[in-house]
Amino acid sequence: MKTMRILVVFLMILCHKMERAAYLFANDLQIPLKSSPQIDDSFQFLDLRNKLQESRFKPEERNKTHFAIVEYYLKTNDLTDAQMALDQHIQSDLVDITTLLANVYLYKIANYRQDQPKMDLLKKGIFDNKFVLLFEKFQQIHFTSLLGNKYEIRHFVDRIEVLLNGDVLEKIGS
Amino acid sequence: MTRGIRDFFLFFLPFVICFTCLFFLSQFSRIVSAKVTSLITEMAGPDFSLGRLSISSVSGIRLERVKVHNAFGFDLSADAVTIKYSWQHLWPVKLAIKNVVMEEVKIDKWAETRRFFLKDIFSLDNKRFDQFWGGLEVVLNEAAFCFENFHVDISSLFDRQSSGELTIDFCLDGRGQKFSLDGKISPDSSLLATPCHFSVHLDLVGKDLLVDASVDYTEHHFSGSGIISDFLGQPQADIKFHSQPISLDYYKWLKTVKTKGGQVSFLGHLTGPLNDLNVKMEFIIPSTELTLEKDILGLDHIYGLINYRFRNKVFSIEQIKADVDNNFAVNVSGKVEDRFSPKFELRCQMRYLEQSSKQYDWAIEFQGQSSENRLAGSAQLIWLGAESRQYVCLLRDLGIQKKYPLSAKNVFVVTAKGLEFIEKGIRDNKEFPLQKLFFDQLALDVNFLGKRTLIEQLTIDGYGGRVSAQGNFYFNEKKREYMMDINLNKIDFKDIEVFYPVYANVSGIISGEVSASHNKGGQVKGVLRAEQFQLTHFNPLDKIADFLGLSTMKEITNAQIVVDFDLSDQKNIIKLFDFDSENLQMRSHFNVSKGRWLEGVVALSMPRVMLAESKIFKRLMAIAREREEKLDFLVRVSGYADSLRTELIESTLRDTLKERLSIKIQKYIEEKINKAMESQRN
Numbered sequence: 096m097k098t099m100r101i102l103v104v105f106l107m108i109l110c111h112k113m114e115r116a117a118y119l120f121a122n123d124l125q126i127p128l129k130s131s132p133q134i135d136d137s138f139q140f141l142d143l144r145n146k147l148q149e150s151r152f153k154p155e156e157r158n159k160t161h162f163a164i165v166e167y168y169l170k171t172n173d174l175t176d177a178q179m180a181l182d183q184h185i186q187s188d189l190v191d192i193t194t195l196l197a198n199v200y201l202y203k204i205a206n207y208r209q210d211q212p213k214m215d216l217l218k219k220g221i222f223d224n225k226f227v228l229l230f231e232k233f234q235q236i237h238f239t240s241l242l243g244n245k246y247e248i249r250h251f252v253d254r255i256e257v258l259l260n261g262d263v264l265e266k267i268g269s
Numbered sequence: 270m271t272r273g274i275r276d277f278f279l280f281f282l283p284f285v286i287c288f289t290c291l292f293f294l295s296q297f298s299r300i301v302s303a304k305v306t307s308l309i310t311e312m313a314g315p316d317f318s319l320g321r322l323s324i325s326s327v328s329g330i331r332l333e334r335v336k337v338h339n340a341f342g343f344d345l346s347a348d349a350v351t352i353k354y355s356w357q358h359l360w361p362v363k364l365a366i367k368n369v370v371m372e373e374v375k376i377d378k379w380a381e382t383r384r385f386f387l388k389d390i391f392s393l394d395n396k397r398f399d400q401f402w403g404g405l406e407v408v409l410n411e412a413a414f415c416f417e418n419f420h421v422d423i424s425s426l427f428d429r430q431s432s433g434e435l436t437i438d439f440c441l442d443g444r445g446q447k448f449s450l451d452g453k454i455s456p457d458s459s460l461l462a463t464p465c466h467f468s469v470h471l472d473l474v475g476k477d478l479l480v481d482a483s484v485d486y487t488e489h490h491f492s493g494s495g496i497i498s499d500f501l502g503q504p505q506a507d508i509k510f511h512s513q514p515i516s517l518d519y520y521k522w523l524k525t526v527k528t529k530g531g532q533v534s535f536l537g538h539l540t541g542p543l544n545d546l547n548v549k550m551e552f553i554i555p556s557t558e559l560t561l562e563k564d565i566l567g568l569d570h571i572y573g574l575i576n577y578r579f580r581n582k583v584f585s586i587e588q589i590k591a592d593v594d595n596n597f598a599v600n601v602s603g604k605v606e607d608r609f610s611p612k613f614e615l616r617c618q619m620r621y622l623e624q625s626s627k628q629y630d631w632a633i634e635f636q637g638q639s640s641e642n643r644l645a646g647s648a649q650l651i652w653l654g655a656e657s658r659q660y661v662c663l664l665r666d667l668g669i670q671k672k673y674p675l676s677a678k679n680v681f682v683v684t685a686k687g688l689e690f691i692e693k694g695i696r697d698n699k700e701f702p703l704q705k706l707f708f709d710q711l712a713l714d715v716n717f718l719g720k721r722t723l724i725e726q727l728t729i730d731g732y733g734g735r736v737s738a739q740g741n742f743y744f745n746e747k748k749r750e751y752m753m754d755i756n757l758n759k760i761d762f763k764d765i766e767v768f769y770p771v772y773a774n775v776s777g778i779i780s781g782e783v784s785a786s787h788n789k790g791g792q793v794k795g796v797l798r799a800e801q802f803q804l805t806h807f808n809p810l811d812k813i814a815d816f817l818g819l820s821t822m823k824e825i826t827n828a829q830i831v832v833d834f835d836l837s838d839q840k841n842i843i844k845l846f847d848f849d850s851e852n853l854q855m856r857s858h859f860n861v862s863k864g865r866w867l868e869g870v871v872a873l874s875m876p877r878v879m880l881a882e883s884k885i886f887k888r889l890m891a892i893a894r895e896r897e898e899k900l901d902f903l904v905r906v907s908g909y910a911d912s913l914r915t916e917l918i919e920s921t922l923r924d925t926l927k928e929r930l931s932i933k934i935q936k937y938i939e940e941k942i943n944k945a946m947e948s949q950r951n
Contacts (some may be wrong), residue, residue: 215864222908225812226932228916230927230935252916253868253907 103181129156140215143167143241154189162178165200185220190237195221199257203265210242221255221267228252272891305330308398309406323580329353348373356409365408374419415440463487476501480508488519491535497543508539517557527566531557545580564745567594582607586615594745597621600629610636613646628653637667644669650686658768659700663689664711673713680725683713688729692768704766707731720744724753734759734778740785748787755783757797771809771859771867771910777802777830802848803830809859809869809906813911818883818945822875825850829923836861843869852879859906867913869906874899885942893925912918 143164161184169178177200184197198220205213226234234250247258254268306322309332323796331351349372359365396405421435478500484491493510514532517523554571573589585604589624592598600845603615614636618629630653637646650662665687672680688708693700708731716723720743740753747866760779761911767773779802804810804825814822828850835842841861848855851877859869876899880886903919917923927935 128753137569218864219909223913224914225912225938225947226909226914227815228914229923229939231939232916240902250914252914 104132139207141177154187155191157186158187158189158193159241162197165197166242166244167239175205192236192246192248193240195248196238198263199255199267202267206265217269224250226250247254308407322719343376346375362404363406366412368413368415370415370417371419372417374416374889377420380780401813473500478504480506482508482510483512488515489513489535491537493537493539497538504543506539506543507542509715510537510539511535517554523559525862526566527560529558529560531568533561545578547576547578547596549574549576564719564721566594566720569595592622595622595748596744598632604865610638610640613644635667642670644672657695658703659693659695660694661691663687663691664834665689679717681715681717683711684915685711688731703768706765708736731760733761734780750787751785752787753785755785755795757781757783771807771861773807774805777804777828781832789837792835792837795833796845797830797832797834799828799830802826802830802849804828804830808913809857809871810855811868812906812915813871813904815945818885818942819879821879821882822853826852827851828853852876861910865910867906867908867910870918871904871906873902873904875902876900885938885945889926889938890922892929895922895925897921918944 143160146160161180165177165180165184168174168180181197181201181204185194185201187194198217202214202217203222205217228234231258232251236248236250238246238248240246243262246264249256249258251268254266256266257264276577279563303325306319309319309330316338318334318336319332323331323333325331328351330352332347332352334348335350336344336346338344346535351365351368351370352373353368354913355365355367358364367928370506383458394408395408395410397404410638416437416439419439463486465484465485465486467482469480472481476499478493478497478748480497481494482492483491489512491510491512492506495506495508495510497504497506497508512535514534517528517531517533520528531554533552533554536553538549539546541551550573552573552575554568556569557571558565559566559568569592571589571591574587575588575589576585577583578585583604583709586602588600588602590598590600598620600620601615601617605612605615606612615634617633617635619631620627620629624630632649632651634649634651635644635646636648637644639645642699645668648664648667650664653659654660664685667683667685669683670679672682680777684732688705688711690708692703692705694703695701708729710731711729712726712841713727714725716725722742724738724742725741729736735758736753736755737758738753740751743750757780761777762779763776765775777798777799779799781795781797783793783797785791785793787809788857801827803822807825809824811823814820825848830848831845832843832847833845835844840863841859843857843861846855846857846859854874855871857869857871859867861867877890877895877897880890880900901920901921904924905916905918906913907916908914930938
């Protein structure tokens, strides 16, 4: 019994350390998501997952919901699930603002891992849109996710800047 | 009778008896000789001729100048045949042939039929002749047959112009059905420069013949063993042999390249029916160095697998591969028919060793024939380019010959008619043609000086003009140098698709100079000028045309163009891409990075009337009260070649509008233009 107790305590310490390591890894990525995981978030996540199952959802809504799940994984420092969900997200038939943001997140992860071939591939997806700047210096797009994170995307002629809740999330350029 | 007379008679009596016996013996020999002669004549048949026959109780029967027509399927002649025999029974008479020695035997036209007659000797049966002494049985299957200096004409065995003769000594023991064979192929053969000695031991076991052989040719010693199965029926050879490693220094034909180190060893496999033999030979040379002029050419991991089929004289190279200068891997395959006027079908592939891909970067395919120091045929050069592109050059009516046949210089003249350049795309390992260019003829003077290849003069005529080039290549372990100067003189191209660095469709009379060199890891730079130039589907220009809302701008006609570019593996710079057409002047420069990311600045000057074709611009010019006949724009383009972004950097019209329009309206106009562009894209 005593041995079991020691084993359980050891496992708890190990889990805590692993969680901490994952959190630090996410912090290294410098993703300025609002807060560390809260108990309520689990219910929010389950709610999002349930919503995703609903067939009455329009594709745009489904994309937004799926992106919120991605954000949840990033928020809970679950990078493996986040990467899987991001890969799944960019495969979606519908291409919208969340596709661009998913590509930016994947680029950031690839950059952190110094995976240059993947970065080059993702860059092509990020710079897929054509536009003309006649009077402005950049094109500006705002997006608020279902988890309340505010994104600002600035399309310059030669680069893209993504701001999350006012902080720079990523700058990608030539 | 006195004692003296009696002693006299007794002294001479043995002599008398001996003389009497000898007399009767000689009479008996004469009878036997006559009988044996008629017996041999009977055995040999009507096509037998004999010069002289002598019978000796000591040395046996000796036949001289023997000729037999159709013996074992051939015309056979022998200077002498000695037959040793014994009487096994006096009644019924049974003559056992013990030993037959044939000297200086010749058979004609063996190579034409290639009948392996030894099996006839193995299967000799005893014969019975009833007309002699009431029935004479001749025992043949216990005899030993020996052939001394057996000459076999092997002309046309390897090819029709060879005149070889095989000289062999061999003995066949009919009782044990074993025989050994020692011989040589004489050096007067055009096939062999030196004699080839061989020793073969054969053992008939059941229907199969076991073979154990060794061959000595020059410095090579081959030994092998195997089986000829169903030897008395449909014989099939399966013999494996190998050689001891031998230094390359022994090869006289390699003296000119001064080999340094290296040993070669062979492994062979002889298979097939005896009249249609096939030899498969592998050779391995771990490492060697050759000296070409003053250059050292390093060859490593040389491996060859070649095949020779005796009947149709086809020499096929399944594979010969080597690593050259620790720089690139070369692989040669194909076949050669006919040794004296060879027909080639060869493919040579080359791959840089530094690349992990197994795909070959270069390939040369040649089909043709060599005659009178000239190679004639057709060739195909294949080059794998960047961006999943493959470039193919087909050369028809190709001729290659030495420019100075009596000189040691390796200068060759190459001519071809009907050239075809094909650009292919590769997707999912499938090739699809993108465009083809046809030229009339090619003339090339190429000089191989050590490891340096000098293109002394290359001219390609076609499209009403001429492309001429000069240059050289030098590949080494440490450096890879090349330099090529190309001159284009009034090439009248129609609807040529340019895929790199940016797609465009061009027509026009093009002249200019282009140089390619190894600098910066591979660099192409030059200046091109064109008259009556037409340009369509040029993405940066299309982009600007979309931006301005002027579709007429997408097609440039009757322009004069100057392109100055510097393209390398790392970064491509188009220093100038300027053209002047009737309505439009453009000055531009672009940088294209390795991933096809394009950065460029374009200065445009166009008439106000032309801009007025666009409804939006017409209104904007009205708002700005623009009165200038020509309007200038400085535009920046950036992004991937197929999704470029555009920014107007400088424009008086834009600046005036900025002063006169509210920010809301400015945004509205910008949105409107982008929507228009998006709708064009869709």
